[in-house]
Amino acid sequence: MKSVIRTGKTVDEAVSQALEVLNTTKEKAKIEILEEPKSGLFGFIGSKDAVVRVSIPEEKSEVSEIIEEVFSNGTKEKAKEISEPVAEKVQEVEEKTEEFHQEKIEKVASESDEEIAVNLLNDILSGMDIKADLDVVKTESGIEIEIKNADDRDIGIIIGRRGETLDAIQYLVNLAQNKSVEEYTRVVIDINSYRKKREESLIRLAQKTAERAKRYKRNMRLEPMNPYERRIIHSALQKVNGVSTMSEGEEPYRRVIIKFNRK
Missing domain, CATH: 3.30.300.20 (K homology (KH) domain)
Incomplete structure (x- = not known):
């Protein structure tokens, strides 16, 4: 059996998360409610999420299903004669496949x-x-x-x-x-060294623009930047007197505003 445990505000929410992970439906799964949700005092103090375990049976390989079907027929002895060499071959292939998978696992695990x-x-x-x-x-x-x-x-x-x-x-x-x-x-x-040069350039831009904001006593808007570059601007002006910074807009057009602090 393959199973996962998930939590949620409600049982249905926890079950839905588990079904999504297992890529299956309610009809094909076994659902166990490990803990019922509790609302707690005033709806949040001491509240607890629901905890569920959702399980599905491991899928049989196509070869295994064929062999099982053969053995279930009335001519069991005849089927056994035919299927035993096949089963041995299947076993051999499975062993080699397992060895190959293990080699891959060990190789990945050994990688730094x-x-x-x-x-x-x-x-x-x-x-x-x-x-x-x-x-x-x-x-x-x-x-x-x-x-x-x-x-x-x-x-x-x-x-x-x-x-x-x-x-x-x-x-x-x-x-x-x-x-x-x-x-x-x-x-x-x-x-x-592009990032280092870009960082130095952004720090100079931040300082220069902050001086302009104080000289003209108005806010200055910089060009849109990614989060990494915006953090450089915020950090560079964090301790500069007379100005403060904020970001506005939506990605990828989000930009830094250097605000003049009026006394």
């Missing part, structure tokens, strides 16, 4: 965090028909990968408009890196 990220990044660059070297450094905060020795044209392609392509590559690597692990590992991907 750096190898997982590097292998995926190499695949992405290969898919973009880009040749480059990768310099990998493991830090306390995660993994830093510097893309080096790429052609000038390829550097522009990897970075993209305002770093959008580089951010997309980094997002994909982080997504795959942390898909099946308990502890999150942040992967930062850079090329020719």
Whole structure:
């Protein structure tokens, strides 16, 4: 039996979540209510979510179903003569398949965090028909990968408009890196120190725009930026007297407003 345990504000909500995970329907599943939901005092103090266990039987392989059907026929002895060699062959194939799966599992398990990220990044660059070297450094905060020795044209392609392509590559690597692990590992991907240069440029922009806001005594709106770049602006002006910052708008057009603080 394959089963999952899920919680929800109601039993139906918890069951729906479990059915979605198992990719099945109520009719095909066995549902056990482990804990009924409780509203608690005033509707929230001491309240408890519903807890359910939803199970489904493991699907039999097509070969197993055929063999079972053969054995269930009236001519059991004759069927046994025919099916025994087949069953032996099936057993042999299953054993080899299990060995292969185990090798794959051990290989993935033996890969370090750096190898997982590097292998995926190499695949992405290969898919973009880009040749480059990768310099990998493991830090306390995660993994830093510097893309080096790429052609000038390829550097522009990897970075993209305002770093959008580089951010997309980094997002994909982080997504795959942390898909099946308990502890999150942040992967930062850079090329020719683009992020460091961009950060320095944004800090200068923030300081210059803050001075303009104070000189003209009005708010200043910056161009739309991604969350990473907006954080740099907010951080750069956090302790600057006379101005404050806020973000407005919806992604991908969200921007930072540098506000003049009137006394």
